Structures are given as structure tokens and as C-alpha cells.
Amino acid sequence: MIGRLTGKVYEKTPPFFILDVSGIGYLIQSPLSTFKQIKEEEEITLYTKCIFKEDEAFIYGFLTREELKIFEELISVSGVGPKSGLNLLSSFSPEEISEAIENENVELLSSVPKIGKKIASKIILELKGKLKFDETPKLFTQAVNALCSLGISRSEALQRLKGLPQNLTLEELVKQALRK
Template identity: 40%
Template sequence: MIAYLEGKLSYKEPTYVVIDIQGVGYQVFISLNTFSFIKGMERTKLHTYLHIREDAQLLYGFSTPEEKKLFLDLISISGVGPNTGLVILSSLSPEEIQQAIINENTRVIQSVKGIGAKTAQRIILELKDKMKKEGLTASKDVNSVSYSANHAVSQEALSALVKLGINKSTAEKSIQRILKKENNGISVEDLVKMVLKAR
């Protein structure tokens, strides 16, 4: 098992990065939360999870051990695979996820693309007591940082959304609608989150 990777960020975008370690490039799939943390860095250390399928071996990386643990908790739930786990962590912050689970707020969990009522209830049912025993509490203060909404931001967001399984045409329309409302600008990760939450 690969516990973590530390090296130079040779390529990065909202859905994955390539970490160069002594001339070997490792492709690592990431959440928007991790992208927000590392996007200004030249080097990074990501806590990783190796998912082995019959047709592929995929690495998922996280900026903190806490986010990795939350990801592992989520994918332990029946019906929640690694890609869905990343979509959840890209749609909501770890604090928002914890708060929703502890407060049994199925509406927040269901706001994530692809999560239905039964899956949301299962996540809460199976993780609520575990999180309380670990003393985890969720913060209600979620900081958001806005950047200029320009063509580069919309294109980067579109690329991320398509890779997360959103229809390109649908994503483009949602991006345009949101950018019209965000007069003060918006970051790539916030834009993607807003599209993912849109029903």
C-alpha cells in the first residue's frame, strides 16, 4: 500500500495531479478541497489510497490525513465508490460533510450529484455514531475565497466537471448561468461546487 507521495507537482488541474518523484510521474486523483490547498505549490505531500480494479490501479490523494480518513469512511458505505467519494469531497468541505452526518441532514448529502435519498440515509446511519465516538464536530464557518471569473476559470471548471461525469453541454449552461450571477468573480473550485450542487 502506498501511504503517501512527496515530490514535485509537474502537472495539476482540479481533478488530478502528476507528482514527479525521482523522474517517475505518478497520476493522483484529487478532490477540489485538496486542489484548493495545493494549487499554489511547486512541491507537495499527498496522503494516498491505492484502489485496485481488474482493469486499473488508481491512486487517490489528499492534502490532509483527516480528508483521507473521511474519504475511506465514505467509500466503506455500500453504493459509494472512490469516484463518488471524490465527488462528495469536491461538492462539500470535510466540515460540511461531518456536520451533515452528525446533524442527520440528508438534504445536504443529497445535494451532491449522484447521491439519492437511500444512499444519503445509509451514509448518515453508518457514520454518525462513528464520528461522534471520535469526537468529530463540524464547523459552521466555511471560508470561501473568490477569484476573477474569466475564460480560463470557466474552461478549467468545464474540464473538471466533464471528468467528474457531467454532460459537457449541461455543464456549459450551468457555468454560464452561475457566472452571470457572480459579479465579484468566483474560483474554479467554487464554480465546480455550485454546478455540482445545482439540481
């Protein structure tokens, strides 16, 4: 399986993009939020999930491990396929999805295309208690969003934050990332 890819975004055609990794172009589908943030010719690292169906292979790419983890958990629920998982991640962050599941918020989950109340209830039933995120990834996400609001691309923000100590406050994370 392919767990991670680093390369240059070669071409974007919704809902797919091609990631050039050492001369090989991988056709990747990602949440709309990721698709909008990446730019052609930009170097990015993606965490990936490869799914084989009959005679085709699909690669789904995510900028964070949290997105990949929640995608894998969502598609483990019977009746939730990769498209529905991507629709949820296109509409909400992993933390928002986890919170909706823990709070049994059927209305929020069913507001997403291809997710009805029955499927939303099933997601809650099967995943409640499984999707705990600690505060570190939440703080990390806030730092990424802060850097993006300063005009830095999401992938560059992720690169700048990579390797920084996890015991820093939000302000310290952003300051150190800006110094890189």
C-alpha cells in the first residue's frame, strides 16, 4: 500500500489532481478543502489511503494524519463509502466531525450531501467514543489556520510547523513557524 506521497502538484481538474512523484503521476482525490488549498507546481506531502475496487485503484490524499484517520473510520461504517467520507471532510474538520459524533448531532452530519439521517445515526452509533482527538492536533490545526490567514499556503504552513515542539502555545507555534 501507499501510505504517504511527497511530490509536486502537476495538474488540477476537479475532483482529482495529479501528484508528480519522481516522474510518476499519481491521480489523487481529496476533500474539497484540501483541493482548494493546493496549487499547481506546489510541493506537498499527503497521507494516503489506497482503495481497490474490481479493476481500479483509487488513491485518496490528506494533508494531515487526523484527516486520514477519520476518513478510514468513516468508511469502515457500512453504507459510508469514500465519496461520502470525502463529502464529510469537505464540509467539516476532523475535530468538528468527532464533536458531532460525540454529541450525537444527526442534523449536522445529515446536512452533508449523500449523508441522510439514517446513515448519520449509523455513523454515530458505530463511531461514538472512537474518534477522540487530543488538544495537540487541535492546537496544530489552529496554528495552520493562523498561518494561512497570513497568506501562507496550507502545505507550506504544515511544512513550517513540522518538527516544532508539541508543548508550545498557539502564539509560540505561529512565531516559530514564521521564523522558518
